[in-house]
Amino acid sequence: MEEVASDSWEISPEHKAASPPAIFLEGALDKITAFSPWTSWEYEKPRVHGETILHSATVAYLLRDARLNGAWLYCGAHKGERGFGEERLLNTHRSKRMRLSRAHLVSNSPGSNFFGNFVLDDFPLALLPDPEETPIVLETKVYEHEAGYRQLLDLPRPQVVHLARADELVVYTDFAQNASKRSRYDTLRKRLRTALDTADEKRIGLVYLKRGATGESRLVANEPALEAHLEKRGFEIVEPARLSAEETSRRLLDARLIVSVEGSHLSHAIYSMAGDGAFLVLEPPDRFATPYKEFADCMDMRFAFLVGDPAEGGFSVDLDDLDRLLDRLA
Numbered sequence: 001m002e003e004v005a006s007d008s009w010e011i012s013p014e015h016k017a018a019s020p021p022a023i024f025l026e027g028a029l030d031k032i033t034a035f036s037p038w039t040s041w042e043y044e045k046p047r048v049h050g051e052t053i054l055h056s057a058t059v060a061y062l063l064r065d066a067r068l069n070g071a072w073l074y075c076g077a078h079k080g081e082r083g084f085g086e087e088r089l090l091n092t093h094r095s096k097r098m099r100l101s102r103a104h105l106v107s108n109s110p111g112s113n114f115f116g117n118f119v120l121d122d123f124p125l126a127l128l129p130d131p132e133e134t135p136i137v138l139e140t141k142v143y144e145h146e147a148g149y150r151q152l153l154d155l156p157r158p159q160v161v162h163l164a165r166a167d168e169l170v171v172y173t174d175f176a177q178n179a180s181k182r183s184r185y186d187t188l189r190k191r192l193r194t195a196l197d198t199a200d201e202k203r204i205g206l207v208y209l210k211r212g213a214t215g216e217s218r219l220v221a222n223e224p225a226l227e228a229h230l231e232k233r234g235f236e237i238v239e240p241a242r243l244s245a246e247e248t249s250r251r252l253l254d255a256r257l258i259v260s261v262e263g264s265h266l267s268h269a270i271y272s273m274a275g276d277g278a279f280l281v282l283e284p285p286d287r288f289a290t291p292y293k294e295f296a297d298c299m300d301m302r303f304a305f306l307v308g309d310p311a312e313g314g315f316s317v318d319l320d321d322l323d324r325l326l327d328r329l330a
Contacts, residue, residue: 001173017052056173068164070138082109084138104135113141138160192249212240219313255277262290262305283308
């Protein structure tokens with residue numbers, strides 16, 4: 001990108017910050033047998049144990065004579081995936097090639113392919129261009145809750161471009177949890193609260209965010225017993241797959257503690273949970289990852305995890321271990 005850009009400017013500088021250690025039980029790390037395909041122990045270690053993390057800069061790049069086709073961006077020798085779908089050299093959409101004089105690309109490959117990244121990364125990214133500029137996105141996976149969250153967060157969907165040539169295209173590097181990202185998270189959290197008339201609503205406080213059958217299977221073998229146990233402790237079960245974006249947001253609003261299996265569905269909570277809230281993430285032993293630890297650190301929230309035990313078809317949660325962590329978080 002740097003080699004083909006005509007110009008670039010820094011929106012938020014890189015900075016180092018101490019990452020507080022995650023909260024977990026003794027022996028938990030010994031239960032890990034494998035990591036998510038998107039991470040490694042080298043990446044997770046400083047976040048789990050608490051070390052100084054380098055947060056990269058947010059940078060804008062100006063590309064001239066850029067081409068867009070399906071999920072892909074081309075400019076000179078640069079080729080980058082910024083949307084959803086296979087690469088195609090032919091115009092299989094039979095779309096007329098658009099000509100854009102100047103536009104801002106506010107979609108990325110992770111957010112176009114995974115709901116969690118879409119909410120965590122692409123929504124804040126949409127706040128970077130000046131309101132008078134033209135934002136565009138490439139093809140994105142269909143997300144059931146997208147329209148509802150866009151309405152709650154006052155983020156109209158940009159024009160979807162299938163085939164285009166742009167005289168000037170501004171693209172962003174914006175994956176880091178830096179000061180700019182924190183500011184934009186705060187903006188979106190305020191917008192959600194403005195959109196919901198919640199003055200007289202009761203706050204739940206404690207939530208088990210149920211993954212259900214969404215995404216890749218991460219079955220909790222003893223989930224009925226887990227849910228019954230949490231309900232006795234005052235938790236309410238919230239399953240976004242059965243609710244609209246507004247219903248989900250109302251039920252999660254200002255929750256102090258979110259317990260859930262690791263996965264993209266955790267992003268349902270990031271704009272609605274309490275500012276001083278905490279996560280307790282249930283980790284499959286063969287797919288360990290802590291992407292929401294980065295969000296929690298950015299927002300000064302606490303993050304705990306419990307590594308499950310192998311079970312047929314998935315993993316099980318030791319309820320005594322769960323109680324020990326819940327007591328620590330309380």
